[in-house]
Amino acid sequence: MRRVAIIGVGMTEFGELWDQSFRDIGIMAGFEALHDANVSSEKIDAMFVGNMSAGRFIEQEHVGALVADYSGIAKNHIPSTRVEAGGASGALAVRQAFLSIASGMHDIVVVGGAEKMTDVGDAEITNIQSATSDQEWETVFGATYPSLYALMASRHMHEYGTTREMLSSIAVKNHKQGCLNPKAQFKREIKLEDVARSPPVALPIRTLDCAPISDGAAAVVMCPLDIAKKFTERPVEILASAQASDTLALNQRRSITEMAASKVAARRAFDMAKLSPSDMDVAEVHDNFTISEIMAIEDIGFFPKGQGGKASLEGKTSLNGDIAVNTSGGLKARGDPLGATGVAQIVELVQQLRGKADKRQVPDARYGVAQNVGGTGATVIIHVLGVEQ
Amino acid sequence: MTKTPRYWRENTSRYNMIGAKCANCGKNYFPYRTMCPDCGRKSIGKMEEFRFSGAGKVFASTVVHEAHEQYEMMKPYILALIETDEGAKILGQIIDAEPEEIKIGTRVKSTFRKLGEEGKAGTIYYGYKFVKE
Amino acid sequence: MDAGIVSYGAYVPRYRISPVEIGRVWGLDGAGYGRGLMIESKSVAGPDEDVVTISVEAARMALKRAKISPQKIGAIYVGSESHPYIVKPTGTIVAEAIEATPNLTCADYEFACKAGTAAIQTCMGLVKSEMIEYGMAIGADTSQGAPGDALEFSASAGGAALLIGSKDIIAKINATLSYTTDTPDFWRRDGQMYPSHGGRFTGEPAYFKHITSCAKMLFQKVGTKPQDYKYALFHQPNGKFPQRVAKMLGFTPEQIATGLLVTKIGNTYSGAVPLGLSAILDEAKPGDRIFVIAYGSGAGSDGFDITVTDAIGKLDRAGTLPVRKMIESVKQLDYGTYAKFRGKILLSEG
Numbered sequence: 001m002r003r004v005a006i007i008g009v010g011m012t013e014f015g016e017l018w019d020q021s022f023r024d025i026g027i028m029a030g031f032e033a034l035h036d037a038n039v040s041s042e043k044i045d046a047m048f049v050g051n052m053s054a055g056r057f058i059e060q061e062h063v064g065a066l067v068a069d070y071s072g073i074a075k076n077h078i079p080s081t082r083v084e085a086g087g088a089s090g091a092l093a094v095r096q097a098f099l100s101i102a103s104g105m106h107d108i109v110v111v112g113g114a115e116k117m118t119d120v121g122d123a124e125i126t127n128i129q130s131a132t133s134d135q136e137w138e139t140v141f142g143a144t145y146p147s148l149y150a151l152m153a154s155r156h157m158h159e160y161g162t163t164r165e166m167l168s169s170i171a172v173k174n175h176k177q178g179c180l181n182p183k184a185q186f187k188r189e190i191k192l193e194d195v196a197r198s199p200p201v202a203l204p205i206r207t208l209d210c211a212p213i214s215d216g217a218a219a220v221v222m223c224p225l226d227i228a229k230k231f232t233e234r235p236v237e238i239l240a241s242a243q244a245s246d247t248l249a250l251n252q253r254r255s256i257t258e259m260a261a262s263k264v265a266a267r268r269a270f271d272m273a274k275l276s277p278s279d280m281d282v283a284e285v286h287d288n289f290t291i292s293e294i295m296a297i298e299d300i301g302f303f304p305k306g307q308g309g310k311a312s313l314e315g316k317t318s319l320n321g322d323i324a325v326n327t328s329g330g331l332k333a334r335g336d337p338l339g340a341t342g343v344a345q346i347v348e349l350v351q352q353l354r355g356k357a358d359k360r361q362v363p364d365a366r367y368g369v370a371q372n373v374g375g376t377g378a379t380v381i382i383h384v385l386g387v388e389q
Numbered sequence: 390m391t392k393t394p395r396y397w398r399e400n401t402s403r404y405n406m407i408g409a410k411c412a413n414c415g416k417n418y419f420p421y422r423t424m425c426p427d428c429g430r431k432s433i434g435k436m437e438e439f440r441f442s443g444a445g446k447v448f449a450s451t452v453v454h455e456a457h458e459q460y461e462m463m464k465p466y467i468l469a470l471i472e473t474d475e476g477a478k479i480l481g482q483i484i485d486a487e488p489e490e491i492k493i494g495t496r497v498k499s500t501f502r503k504l505g506e507e508g509k510a511g512t513i514y515y516g517y518k519f520v521k522e
Numbered sequence: 523m524d525a526g527i528v529s530y531g532a533y534v535p536r537y538r539i540s541p542v543e544i545g546r547v548w549g550l551d552g553a554g555y556g557r558g559l560m561i562e563s564k565s566v567a568g569p570d571e572d573v574v575t576i577s578v579e580a581a582r583m584a585l586k587r588a589k590i591s592p593q594k595i596g597a598i599y600v601g602s603e604s605h606p607y608i609v610k611p612t613g614t615i616v617a618e619a620i621e622a623t624p625n626l627t628c629a630d631y632e633f634a635c636k637a638g639t640a641a642i643q644t645c646m647g648l649v650k651s652e653m654i655e656y657g658m659a660i661g662a663d664t665s666q667g668a669p670g671d672a673l674e675f676s677a678s679a680g681g682a683a684l685l686i687g688s689k690d691i692i693a694k695i696n697a698t699l700s701y702t703t704d705t706p707d708f709w710r711r712d713g714q715m716y717p718s719h720g721g722r723f724t725g726e727p728a729y730f731k732h733i734t735s736c737a738k739m740l741f742q743k744v745g746t747k748p749q750d751y752k753y754a755l756f757h758q759p760n761g762k763f764p765q766r767v768a769k770m771l772g773f774t775p776e777q778i779a780t781g782l783l784v785t786k787i788g789n790t791y792s793g794a795v796p797l798g799l800s801a802i803l804d805e806a807k808p809g810d811r812i813f814v815i816a817y818g819s820g821a822g823s824d825g826f827d828i829t830v831t832d833a834i835g836k837l838d839r840a841g842t843l844p845v846r847k848m849i850e851s852v853k854q855l856d857y858g859t860y861a862k863f864r865g866k867i868l869l870s871e872g
Binding site for chain 2: 536568569570571572574575578579582606607610615618619621853862863
Binding site: 123126127130136137138139140141142143144146147150151152153154155158199200201202203204205249250251252256 | 395399403418419420448449450451452453454455456457458460463465466468469470477478479480481482488493504505514516517
């Protein structure tokens with residue numbers, strides 16, 4: 001297997017982008033990444049597009065072809081593939097690109113993640129979100145996507161004493177980070193009390209525990225490590241890519257206070273990278289709900305089981321904490337355009353490892369890990385990135 | 390617009406809480422599966438229909454305030470993962486109870502209610518919900 | 523061949539609304555209406571309940587007590603005036619939910635408030651002719667009264683199921699007959715949400731005429747008088763009418779007390795007599811005789827002469843509640859919530 005590097009990144013602002021269509025945002029992120037990589041679109045060998053549900057949001061399937069077309073390279077007839085794994089569609093696209101380069105099949109590959117969520121009404125967005133859980137046995141019986149995470153939170157609070165305040169501290173931290181991210185959807189701070197007082201969604205989850213509805217796109221350009229220096233002085237290497245699946249519905253999971261797929265994917269990734277959680281300097285995890293971040297930092301191995309809440313409340317995951325988690329603002333403040341998130345996480349890690357994260361910079365960041373989740377944990381994809389010293 | 394066959398197909402399972410039991414290892418599952426995840430190939434052709442009694446206890450619960458359209462009339466409502474007496478867990482709404490009355494461990498039994506309808510002119514679909522024992 | 527009740531089950535939703543609360547919204551003397559109708563409160567179906575769910579709950583209870591295999595049920599008839607579908611039977615959903623499919627006959631009945639008792643008669647015929655072994659007759663309703671109309675104070679929700687057979691009978695139906703005429707006292711046209719009625723025309727020429735005529739026919743057929751009965755049960759659109767007709771026929775207040783549920787739960791329409799009968803069977807002893815006259819607008823009365831058998835003590839009531847206990851568990855509603863549950867509020871269409 002060849003070693004794989006990222007040589008360029010780009011992303012749109014995340015937010016309610018009323019003036020821009022799905023095509024607009026997909027292309028913008030891609031061009032920014034190509035410009036960053038100093039690669040002309042003629043050189044692209046393959047494209048992977050992470051998109052969860054364009055078919056329902058904008059009634060458009062076949063977006064692999066669409067993105068390649070509107071990037072101007074339909075005439076090059078490259079293979080362009082759309083992949084889907086719920087909210088993990090972005091990371092899945094990164095993984096597929098990684099595999100295609102590592103295998104020797106392609107050289108220069110562009111990965112885009114994009115979602116245009118605001119072209120449908122709120123009720124329909126709620127419906128689409130729940131399509132990644134079990135429609136027949138969860139949604140039909142009254143489950144909404146947040147309510148399933150609320151069940152996990154309820155159990156986590158019962159088994160480990162996780163508190164309302166611990167959950168709130170995640171949202172507060174991530175909003176603080178969002179203020180430092182020019183591309184973030186929310187650039188305002190919030191207080192612990194704001195979260196606890198926000199309207200209930202599915203208790204204990206409240207509005208400010210939840211990532212927002214967002215439009216946005218992110219892109220990365222990848223190539224074999226051994227030619228990366230032609231494009232950039234400091235290539236960032238993908239040291240590991242791991243993916244794991246689990247039961248679709250919560251009722252069949254062994255435990256609902258963790259995501260087994262996260263634990264397995266993390267172990268596989270660290271094994272592949274020959275690193276451990278304590279080697280990580282920065283992490284981007286899937287905080288679609290505040291409880292998700294608590295479970296993620298436990299599952300990945302940063303903190304012992306059940307201690308994630310306490311660690312967060314004590315500031316151990318802040319910018320200058322033991323491990324900087326979600327320096328980008330996370331899904332909560334950066335935004336969560338479903339198929340774009342996984343790629344945006346990689347974009348943040350790349351900027352951190354290049355030393356280009358500006359006011360969000362973790363000093364001397366050398367290794368980073370990204371965790372992207374689909375559904376209620378039925379798919380988890382983890383990438384470990386690193387730079388030479 | 391109409392998803393009638395999809396709902397019709399699950400009627401028996403939803404009306405009567407019918408899942409599966411592996412004749413090879415005895416473990417029960419909900420919903421029905423054609424293969425036991427533990428026994429793999431040894432279970433093919435050996436999965437029996439298994440009727441859950443509907444009795445169990447609350448494993449985890451939440452109060453849903455923002456609901457899908459067909460549950461609009463019921464919000465806020467209690468949604469719970471029920472650990473059945475037979476072993477498998479089943480997700481469902483707990484009705485006829487206030488949130489304060491439902492805790493992890495509270496015993497429940499199943500009942501029959503309307504789950505939703507495909508609009509004013511479409512079919513109505515029914516299934517299990519839970520009440521306190 | 524004998525035919526009678528083998529088992530029974532009942533279900534009344536737990537929601538209630540009081541006449542005072544209804545009157546408050548419509549500028550009517552709710553307390554006065556309550557006194558006049560002798561109704562303290564009426565039962566209201568929750569948003570996830572309908573005639574199907576009520577019928578299933580009642581039928582499941584009847585089966586739980588009977589301990590027979592549902593596959594032995596050869597017929598299911600559900601009588602109601604608020605079936606959720608105008609076309610597509612309630613009965614088949616009930617059949618599936620009690621695992622009685624596929625070897626059975628089924629249809630839905632409508633005859634205003636006596637559709638459930640008409641179902642009993644049909645099941646008796648099928649049993650006595652040995653065409654089926656057991657039949658399930660269900661009367662259930664989630665009836666609506668027009669907002670602010672007198673009927674809104676009484677139209678309520680509930681139902682009961684009677685399992686009819688010839689073996690292990692707990693209450694033998696000695697005789698049944700009906701008095702039927704074309705009398706338009708109360709009706710609802712297709713497409714109309716609320717029924718219409720003839721005001722005072724619903725009294726003497728309708729309810730009283732049919733019940734008393736049917737009662738007299740029944741006394742004559744079986745050769746009995748009011749004193750021969752431990753219990754009497756009449757259709758109960760309010761508390762006053764059954765009291766008055768009982769007195770007219772020579773029954774005492776004590777005889778009708780057990781079956782008179784309307785004061786607590788309102789008029790459950792097709793469920794009224796089946797529920798009243800269930801309440802009586804909850805306490806009746808072997809040898810007790812029961813006189814039942816149902817009434818349905820349109821119009822007709824079904825009469826039954828019933829004798830409780832020794833087998834009633836053997837009915838397994840474990841895990842089931844008597845009707846009067848079941849209706850103690852209540853949740854009071856304000857008019858707004860009641861209107862929301864009953865679909866009386868105009869919702870947005872988009």
